Amino acid sequence: MTNTTAANGKEATYFGVPAEADYGYAQAIKIGNTIHVSGQLSHDDRGTMIAPAALDESGKPADFSTMEEQMRVTYANAAKLLARFGATLDHVVEETLYVLDVDAAFAVAGKVRKEAYAVARPQCASNLIGVSRLAFPEQLIEIVFKAVLPPA
DSSP states (O other), X not given: OEEEEOTTSOEEEEOOOHHIIIIIOOSEXXXXXXXXXXXXXXXXXXSOBSSOOOBOTTSSBXXXXXXXXXXXXXXXXXXXHHHTTTOOGGGEEEEEEEESOHHHHHHXXXXXXXXXXXXXXXXXXXXXXXXXXXXXXXXXXEEEEEEEOOOO
8 A cells, every 4th residue: 555645735545456557546535634535345455356246147246145245345445545544434424335236235234334433323424326337347336435534
């Protein structure tokens, strides 16, 4: 993982996974006291998908049984990025979950979110949106975060 600071005051952080260079993006950007976290997914430090969905013969997810594990790892990855800027999930003010199956996500989201935020009612705005596809075929969920640090 690396951090950089641009002349315009933007601080960026990267995991060092291939998609960052291939697509051309930062995992998170901090400007002022606000942190914008790019869509996170379930991958390890090398970019290998954790708990990938099994695919059917057409290359689409055959079941959504790994949604919970993918969601859990996605929150953990976001927490790692936030920590680079001295933040935690407690600083998150808004999250948007993009999912391939809304019912499968709702079945596990309450439990996983409460564990990730370590409170019964996370204090952040939350959106859950069903989409037809995500970046990788085995991917079931992607979460975008916006966090705000207290004024210095």
